[in-house]
């Protein structure tokens with residue numbers, strides 16, 4: 158059975174080490190920097206028990222027992238892949254697209270690993286049985302998996318072993334009879350502070366000499382030696398839900414992840430001292446395209462939300478019926494539908510997973526297109542909504558306390574209103590818009606959409622690799638071949 162929100166919250170009180178503002182956080186479920194956002198995730202778990210959503214969000218477990226989150230399912234048909242997409246959409250709508258790393262994100266990727274476990278037995282270490290057992294355990298125990306794959310930036314021109322110190326990037330420092338010991342850091346673990354386990358890996362292609370850094374495993378977030386240094390909490394800074402309705406409730410947290418001599422038992426190791434397996438773990442299994450499938454549906458939902466904010470703001474400003482504003486809204490809707498079209502194409506072009514297992518996966522070429530289109534669309538949408546909203550986003554009172562004060566609220570009532578909107582309704586709407594467009598939370602989302610699937614110099618060449626550029630060249634060549642010097 159999936160967990161309830163209450164069970165999920167209880168599981169987080171496990172001594173995890175999270176540093177914030179120079180202090181240790183003793184309980185994320187009650188700390189003012191995290192409690193509401195964690196509560197939003199608890200609400201997602203509760204949705205799996207709501208009869209209105211249970212069938213869409215859950216499926217029978219890997220061995221036919223109980224019901225588990227649908228994201229853990231290995232789809233065997235296009236219809237099952239689409240059903241997974243509908244489950245992603247439900248949770249995305251519940252969080253308005255602002256939880257990139259909700260529990261279904263990694264659940265789907267781990268199912269991707271389990272679809273082609275033989276990728277993990279390609280080297281000297283055989284992690285295939287561990288991967289399958291991990292997938293079953295995550296599904297059956299309904300565990301929330303975060304991940305951290307990217308080495309700290311430090312010096313991007315040098316491989317991990319040539320950085321100023323040997324263990325700046327996470328590496329294996331000892332091998333024992335019962336497991337391995339790792340030390341070093343990974344750059345960002347989003348939502349790790351709210352998860353049960355963290356999967357560590359590496360996407361960067363590395364030379365055989367980098368073997369110590371080529372490891373993939375999963376440990377509990379509370380494993381001894383695992384430490385998180387959280388970025389600023391936007392929830393913590395939010396003065397109230399009314400003032401920052403998104404920051405205060407949907408701040409999924411990002412943190413530097415440090416491993417200080419962390420012990421990893423062998424049965425939690427998936428790839429060990431194998432640079433090629435670490436790379437193929439994402440590209441020769443459906444793991445990476447499963448990330449993208451989730452990301453595409455969440456982005457589509459987030460753009461629907463932003464377009465909805467634009468419509469409400471234009472109506473509140475009484476500009477909605479002006480022809481140029483209609484054009485702006487039309488442009489926004491075209492971008493929403495571009496995001497939708499990519500999400501639909503990812504599912505519609507479902508491909509058989511190589512190897513004859515009968516499983517299907519999201520379309521690879523369309524997934525690569527999503528990597529390029531998402532970071533391009535998001536800033537455009539933000540810009541257009543800002544252009545529609547004008548200075549009203551800035552004219553807002555500092556906080557809800559102004560609305561409660563009789564003298565200030567009288568001033569606001571007179572000067573911050575519009576036809577059909579009293580000051581409270583208008584301020585409420587524009588504060589939501591500002592939180593989505595201009596707050597620190599909004600800035601983080603702008604950066605997230607650009608980089609959460611990697612850097613452009615990595616994902617754009619993938620389009621060339623997964624696509625068929627020769628087919629385009631052949632079409633252009635056919636045109637060239639159809640005329641010559643003698644054609645007047």
Ligand SMILES: Cc1cc2nc3c(=O)[nH]c(=O)nc-3n(C[C@H](O)[C@H](O)[C@H](O)COP(=O)(O)OP(=O)(O)OC[C@H]3O[C@@H](n4cnc5c(N)ncnc54)[C@H](O)[C@@H]3O)c2cc1C
Nearest residue numbers: 304305306307310313345346347604605608609611612614
């Ligand atoms: C909000 C947010 C949340 C994230 N959450 C997670 C998470 O949960 N788990 C996780 O594993 N990762 C996460 N990431 C990290 C993300 O995966 C990395 O940021 C991403 O892979 C890009 O790497 P980078 O930031 O080191 O950028 P870099 O690789 O350093 O690239 C930055 C820029 O430097 C230039 N550059 C660098 N190297 C080269 C090169 N070789 N050739 C050409 N140009 C180059 C380019 O201009 C590039 O755009 C998150 C990132 C963000 C922003």
